[in-house]
Amino acid sequence: MTRSHCLTLVVNRAAGTLAAPVIDAAREMVKGAAPVVLSAGEAVDIPCGAPGSGSAQLSTIRAALNGKGVDVLLTRARGRRKGLLIADMDSTIVTGETLDELAEYAGIGEAVRAITARSMNGEMNFEEALRARVALLRGKPEALLERAWADVTLNEGAKTLVATMRAHNATTALISGGFTFFTARVAELCGFAEHHANHLGTDGDVFDGTVGEPIVGPDAKLAHLERLSAARGLKLSATLCVGDGANDLPMLRQAGLGVAFHAKPVVRQAIEQQVNHAGLRALLFAQGYTARDLRDD
Incomplete structure (x- = not known):
């Protein structure tokens, strides 16, 4: 099989290590070659074929590893x-969200967070949502920016x-x-x-x-x-x-x-x-x- 792609497995270093059984399971699903360690206990590459060439799709692999705390990415081996x-x-x-944090100090946090959530979830036009949130800041002191920055x-x-x-x-x-x-x-x-x-x-x-x-x-x-x-x-x-x-x-x-x-x-x-x-x-x-x-x- 041509190893035209790389399946990359990564874990959050603060939450644990990348376990060998997880690597083996992913390798089996993509019929991959021996894993290449990118960062010990944190990330590996598994050379593999293109999606659909007798191996599992990325969504299938992610679902199979659900609950393991592992991120799975699939890229072409060339031009990575x-x-x-x-x-x-x-x-x-x-x-x-810096605007939400600014709004908290301005005393309008709940109203602004609600608009932000709708916008980020694609339920509201971004430009419309931004204008609506900024309008709520009218009359609030510009000095609040420094207070919000301190929390970033x-x-x-x-x-x-x-x-x-x-x-x-x-x-x-x-x-x-x-x-x-x-x-x-x-x-x-x-x-x-x-x-x-x-x-x-x-x-x-x-x-x-x-x-x-x-x-x-x-x-x-x-x-x-x-x-x-x-x-x-x-x-x-x-x-x-x-x-x-x-x-x-x-x-x-x-x-x-x-x-x-x-x-x-x-x-x-x-x-x-x-x-x-x-x-x-x-x-x-x-x-x-x-x-x-x-x-x-």
């Missing part, structure tokens, strides 16, 4: 390392993902439906080459309830993917996008490797490649990087 990374920010690079926490592996890809000559960009106040700081923390997000309107030292146009939403994220890949002379197959919400779907679908990261149900239903347990290091292992390759700065 991508030359462009585009990442969503909220609930992807950082642990929470990076997801495990965020710095490693960006640093490792940059060390291997990839372009990295943070593209968010959130706000530039946060993306500028997160981009600096992680080392993203550029960042793009929305602008909150202010009147003096308070929010005026508006968001700058045009809004960075699903179409804009896709446009940045196309722009940056063209600038690098890359085919879309050589790109990696990661996100969690419905507004990420257009770019996830078009990327060579589009990964749903701890994503909303509507995204998991649409995107085959998923990380539901591990941190962002999993995106590096899916590209064939080993623990020796990883960088933190």
Whole structure:
């Protein structure tokens, strides 16, 4: 059998180790070759054939390993390392939703969270939802941004993902439906080459309830993917996008490797490649990087 693909298994290091019986079961399902250790106890590659060539589909493997805390990704063996990374920010690079956290300090948390949930699940147009949430901030002090920033926490592996890809000559960009106040700081923390997000309107030292146009939403994220890949002379197959919400779907679908990261149900239903347990290091292992390759700065 031609080993044209790699099945990558990854676990959350904080939750346990990748057990040999799990590896053996996955290998049997894909009729794979001997596993290649990427990170001891954390990640392995199993060289295998293409889906449908006498082996189980990715969804079948994921279902069979349900409850084991294992993420399963399937990629082509050729061209695994991508030359462009585009990442969503909220609930992807950082642990929470920055607008929701800002709203908590503004005393409108419940109302804003409800709109956010509908938008991220694809139940409400993103632009409409953003304008509705920002309108609720009208008259609230701009100083609340600093309080919300103090609560921002990076997801495990965020710095490693960006640093490792940059060390291997990839372009990295943070593209968010959130706000530039946060993306500028997160981009600096992680080392993203550029960042793009929305602008909150202010009147003096308070929010005026508006968001700058045009809004960075699903179409804009896709446009940045196309722009940056063209600038690098890359085919879309050589790109990696990661996100969690419905507004990420257009770019996830078009990327060579589009990964749903701890994503909303509507995204998991649409995107085959998923990380539901591990941190962002999993995106590096899916590209064939080993623990020796990883960088933190």
